[in-house]
Amino acid sequence: MVNYLYDGTFEGLLTVIFEIYERKAAPAQIVHATAELPGLFTQTILVVTNEVKADRVWQGLGKKISATAQTHLYKAFLSEQPQIGMLIYQYAQLAFASTISIEDNFAADCVRELAHLNKQVFRESHRMEAFIRFQKTADDLYYATVAPDFNVLPIISKHFEKRYADQRWLIYDTKRHYGLYYDLEKVSQVNLEKEVTDRSGNLPADILAQQELLYQELWQTYYRHATIPERKNRKLHLRHIPLRYWKYLTEKQPSR
Structure with a gap:
């Protein structure tokens, strides 16, 4: 043996x-x-x-x-x-x-x-495709961080390449310390020397696009006002969006 x-x-x-x-x-x-x-x-x-x-x-x-x-x-x-x-x-x-x-x-x-x-x-992988949220940087890169339970980046690559074919994006797995970068032509694997997001996955405000924080605030405001308090069903909500995925969702983050 x-x-x-x-x-x-x-x-x-x-x-x-x-x-x-x-x-x-x-x-x-x-x-x-x-x-x-x-x-x-x-x-x-x-x-x-x-x-x-x-x-x-x-x-x-x-x-x-x-x-x-x-x-x-x-x-x-x-x-x-x-x-x-x-x-x-x-x-x-x-x-x-x-x-x-x-x-x-x-x-x-x-x-x-x-x-x-x-x-x-x-x-x-299906949940990552549904819950990933991008932040736009000043140089027109759409950036998102994830920390999935399994190494799913290789099998969600095609989904994002097709859905966001007209924009540059980077999805970075902070748990495995590598990411996928799309340059409008192909997807490549990248490793960052230094991870730039905070523990909540937020990029520093000084590298975001000028309107990014405004868009985030507008979406959070819309989400709050679209919610009907009397019809809240936390148990059902958690079944569809488990708590561990909330960190990816703009609407679940405190205002900056």
């Missing part, structure tokens, strides 16, 4: 799966290279990501499961759960060994657990 370490990328995990089959050495654990591993007598292998090997595994899976199932597998990976490496390896092992589709084989723990994680990640 071998502990396999990788760089935390999806391609890195696929490379690990390739190495497991090539070495014929079953994994004890498959974890990020920074993880602490117990046990003194288990061999540990650091696997370097290899795109060719990763692609061979991905193409091989494509012959065993549908494109939709592959997408779900990737979304489950974005959950970042500690056991995700082993779950995906077990799923791949099951798929490669089976002569029929395993996609609906929920009797298998790995299939059932990955389906559950896929749903959780999808729900979080």
Whole structure:
């Protein structure tokens, strides 16, 4: 039994799966290279990501499961759960060994657990698409910060690229310290040396566009006046907009 370490990328995990089959050495654990591993007598292998090997595994899976199932597998990976490496390896092992589709084989723990994680990640990505609010800076950049439960930026990128195709924007994940920047042509991953927002996700007033604070105040005023106190239903409201997402909403912030 071998502990396999990788760089935390999806391609890195696929490379690990390739190495497991090539070495014929079953994994004890498959974890990020920074993880602490117990046990003194288990061999540990650091696997370097290899795109060719990763692609061979991905193409091989494509012959065993549908494109939709592959997408779900990737979304489950974005959950970042500690056991995700082993779950995906077990799923791949099951798929490669089976002569029929395993996609609906929920009797298998790995299939059932990955389906559950896929749903959780999808729900979080949908909420990010709904609740992200941009602030306009003086140089016409629309900036938003998020700290989602799962690493959903890679799967919400297309939504914002299509919806805001005519403006530059940056969505920055303060939990994972990277963001997506759209320059009117393509989306690129960026890392900021210094994060510029406060704990509430607000940019400093001196770098905002001249009218941004006014627009925020107008929206907050509209929200307050559109609310009918007698018809408030906090329980229903929290069901649709859980409390942890309020920090993204302009209408929920105190006036500046």
